[in-house]
Amino acid sequence: MANLAPSFVSSPSDSCRGSLRTSRISAIKLKVRETEQTHLNLGSSSRKKQGLRMNASKETPELMQGIRKDECKTAEQTEGYDSFSEMKQRFLTFKEKKYLGNLEFYRRLAKSQAPEFMVIACADSRVCPSVILGLEPGEAFMVRNVANLVPPFESGPSETNAALEFAVNSLKVKNILVSGHSCCGGIRALMSMENADGDNSSSFIKNWVIVGKNARLSTKEAASHLSFDQQCRHCEKESVNRSLLNLLTYPWIEEQVMRGNLSLHGGYYDFVDCTFEKWTLDYYKTISRGNKDMIAVKGRSFWS
Known part of the structure; x- marks a missing residue:
């Protein structure tokens, strides 16, 4: 029995060590296979990504070529x-x-700065007020937008009425001139709209020029018998008058006009024959009419 005990103990121990070695070897081989498979997968994924990049490059060869060419250009x-x-x-x-x-x-x-004028003009490249009217630096606080429109007070904040607020309340300008012009693309876009209240379009231009919808409606009523080009010309001037009326919807502008500290003027530049028409809003006659759609003017002059 004494001899059997050591033999009984040592035999399972050797067997266990053998099993452990076999298990370690198997585990190592399995790890190697997993690593190899991982590398294979990574390589396959890399090739797929490379293929995607190649496909993307094939789809936009002009763009890739343009980028490479631009990189080689100097200023x-x-x-x-x-x-x-x-x-x-x-x-x-x-x-x-x-x-x-x-x-x-x-x-x-x-x-x-202490400008006497504020000028609201169109963004059209052909009608720069400084060039046309000979305005020098410091003479006019200027805003230019598509179709030289002034939105009414209730429309809420915009770059145009922000400029109006600064010009009237801070700079204390004496005159505001809204200047329209011939062949205005913004007015043409307005007159081309099928729906008088807007087309529910995502176009920034259409959503802006709809500010002049009242000018469009009155033009359609007064000049429906005229050609489209003639209607546009009529609306170019009518939109200026509507903008002058919109100026009076700002309480602090109307207050200054009523006190005689501020005058509102309309202008129209025809660059086909280089003439300029200018008029002034008659505040007291305008408000005495009791019709917000009617404007009275005075001091109309024609420069040619």
Whole structure:
């Protein structure tokens, strides 16, 4: 029995050690296979991604080619370089002949501004008020938007009425000029709209020019017998008058007009024959009519 005990104990121990070694070897082999499979999967995934990138490149070869070409271009080779080169020369000419020649004037402007006019004009590149009306720096606080429209007070905040608030309440301008013009694309878009209240469109332009819907409606009533081009011309002037009426919906503007501190003017520039028509809103006659859709004017003049 004494000899059997050691033999009974040692035999299972050797067997266990053998089993453990076998298990470790199997585990190592399994780990190796898993690692290899992982590498294979990663390689396959990488090839798939590479294939996707290749497909994407094949779908937009012009874009990829354009990017590579643009990376090789210098600033002097870009398409807009010549235009900005000319603009640079214009700026330097302005600096030499106007700025440096009137240095004290421009230094005073750097400290403060006190413009007599506020001008609301169209964003059209052909009708720059400073060029047409000879406005110098510091003379006019200016807003330009599509179709030179003034939204009514109840429409809520916009860049135009924010500028109005600053010009009237802070700068204390004496005159507001709303200037329309011939061949206005914004007015043409307004007149082309099928629905007088808007087309429920996602177009920013349509959603903006609908501000002039009352001008469109009155034009359709008064000039329905005319051609579309003639109706647009009629609306170009009518929209100016509607904007003047909209100005009176701002309490702080009407207050200044009523006190005689502020005058509201309409203008129309015809760049086909280079003429300018100017008129002034007659506040007391306008409000005495009791009709918010009617405007009385005075001091109409024609510059040609």
